[in-house]
Structure formats: structure tokens, C-alpha cells
Amino acid sequence: MxxxxxxxxxxxxxxxxxxxxxxxxxxxxxxxxxxxxxxxxxxxxxxxxxxxxxxxxxxxxxxxxxxxxxxxxxxxxxxxxxAKEDLLDLMYDEVAAEVLIEGELPGDWREAFRWIAAREREAGLRHPWVFQLAGRSPRVGPNGLLHAEQSFAAASRLTDDPRAMRAIVTAIDHYLLGYTLRAQHNREREAAGLGGIEEQPYVRSLLAEGRFPHLEPVLDAGIPAQEDFEQGLTWILDGIEREYGQSR
Structure with a gap:
């Protein structure tokens, strides 16, 4: 930018x-x-x-x-x-304030992450431009630090290994980033009146040639992209629990 x-x-x-x-x-x-x-x-x-x-x-x-x-x-x-850079830093930190959980986090680590993830997703969809700011490595402000503290506090309910805690928070953040960016992309396509790739003549011509035997039945079924945020998050949390659940 x-x-x-x-x-x-x-x-x-x-x-x-x-x-x-x-x-x-x-x-x-x-x-x-x-x-x-x-x-x-x-x-x-x-x-x-x-x-x-x-x-x-x-x-x-x-x-x-x-x-x-x-x-x-x-x-x-x-x-x-x-400078404008100051303004961008302040904007980023103001959005971080919207993610903060008021009061105490739930005692259960999974529930704590569900609360945090829900707030992150909502803030990201309200302010999609925040991902552009994240890409420029903004200076971390007080709200950003509090958000990080809450995330690691949630992870500490499962393990006290700092390396494991960072891996857990990073995995969940990556899922949130991917889901929110895709959801925003789908919103923009819908607003522009654009359909899915299966509706594009070029794609249909290639499918008709039989070159994509596994992709074709999925597109023909008209199944929408994964929209169940909670289901995806459950899969992530299940995997984390299998990896670190016995560390305590």
C-alpha cells in the first residue's frame, strides 16, 4: 500500500x-x-x-x-x-479492541478459543481491510497485546509449554484468516452477481472432456463452499487436543 x-x-x-x-x-x-x-x-x-x-x-x-x-x-x-502510518496503526489496534473478551475467559480451553474465534471472525467481516494492515506488520498496540494475552491464556489451559502454546494459537489464527478471507470473497462475488466456477463456460468445456473426474461430481452437485465455521473450528480443536491433550 x-x-x-x-x-x-x-x-x-x-x-x-x-x-x-x-x-x-x-x-x-x-x-x-x-x-x-x-x-x-x-x-x-x-x-x-x-x-x-x-x-x-x-x-x-x-x-x-x-x-x-x-x-x-x-x-x-x-x-x-x-504521519499516516500512525493512523493505520491506531486503526488496526481499534479493531483489535473489538476482539477482546470482557471479563474472565471460560475455564475450558476449547470454549475459550470458541469465544475468541467468534469475535475475530465478526471483526474481520466487519472490517475486511484489516487484513491489508496485518500484511504490512503494523506496530502492536495495547489492544493487540491484550488480544494476544487472551489467546495465550486460552492455550495455557491446555499446556504450559510456550512452543506448544504458540503453535496452537497460530493454527487457530490461520484457520480464522483463511475462513474470513474466503467468506469476504464470496460476499463480494455475490454482490457483483457472479456465480461459482462451475458456471464458467471455459470450466464446463474442460469438465466435459473428462479431465477432472474427482472435481466434476463435486461441482455438478452444486455443493456450496464450506460455510459452517463451527464445524471447521471443531476439526482444528480436535486435532489440537489429540496432539497436546495429554501434556498435563
Missing amino acids: TIDGDRPSAVPERYQRAGDRKRAADPVWSRPRGGRRPKLSREAIVAAAITIADAEGLDAVSIRRVASELGVRAMSLYTHID
Whole structure:
């Protein structure tokens, strides 16, 4: 994702360099906040950016666009953030807050992961652009750390081996990522009025040649893609339990 050119040219170069040095030295959460006005705060900036990204995608988010939505000058945002990269980090961490489980996690490790996975899936479908941010290795904020803490707390109910805990959390995260991306893709295809691959003339011509004897009956049956999130998660958890269930 290209972010060059988002900082208005009116910002003096010395301030641009200062902002770059700040970001290199410490993350946005550890820096003092700018002054508050009724329409402008760090929270308002992040909320406006998320609203834009939800409606139009991440590429629509820019300092100038966010400022326009808030009815302020773009320069005003730089009292709260130093660069667009800060804004993206804050957006990512705000979505992480939606994943957090309030109160205590269930005592059963499987149930704990089901709670966490359900929140992750819902947040990912509400904000599909978050996967683009994950790909750019955003700086981890306080909510992201709390989410990781809850995930490893769930894993600790099954094993106290740090390597095993990481393997468990990673396996579940990978399932969640794959499922959510596919679900989002299917939503976009449906919105565009596109059918499945079995409806494409080129695919049908190849199937008619008998070159795909195992794929053809599946496509001919008209079976939709796996939509049962809970069933897939159960398979993952069953495998994890077989691997680590006897470690305690």
C-alpha cells in the first residue's frame, strides 16, 4: 500500500523529519496526545478513518480525506498523529479492541478459543481491510497485546509449554484468516452477481472432456463452499487436543 504524498506539502520539512524520528523511536501510543476540540481528538480521527475504510476500502483513507470528513484542516490532524502510518496503526489496534473478551475467559480451553474465534471472525467481516494492515506488520498496540494475552491464556489451559502454546494459537489464527478471507470473497462475488466456477463456460468445456473426474461430481452437485465455521473450528480443536491433550 502506497502512503507517499499523504502529508500535506504545507508541513515544514523540519516537522516532517521530526515526525519521522518520533515514529522510529517510539510508537504512537507512547507519545503525548494533542489538544482536544469538540470535533477533533485522536479517537474521532481513528473513528472517521475506520468509517471511510469500511465503506470504500483502505486506499480511500488519507489524512486529507479524514480531515475533510471531520470538517477540519488536514494540518490539524498533525497535533494528534505524526504521519499516516500512525493512523493505520491506531486503526488496526481499534479493531483489535473489538476482539477482546470482557471479563474472565471460560475455564475450558476449547470454549475459550470458541469465544475468541467468534469475535475475530465478526471483526474481520466487519472490517475486511484489516487484513491489508496485518500484511504490512503494523506496530502492536495495547489492544493487540491484550488480544494476544487472551489467546495465550486460552492455550495455557491446555499446556504450559510456550512452543506448544504458540503453535496452537497460530493454527487457530490461520484457520480464522483463511475462513474470513474466503467468506469476504464470496460476499463480494455475490454482490457483483457472479456465480461459482462451475458456471464458467471455459470450466464446463474442460469438465466435459473428462479431465477432472474427482472435481466434476463435486461441482455438478452444486455443493456450496464450506460455510459452517463451527464445524471447521471443531476439526482444528480436535486435532489440537489429540496432539497436546495429554501434556498435563
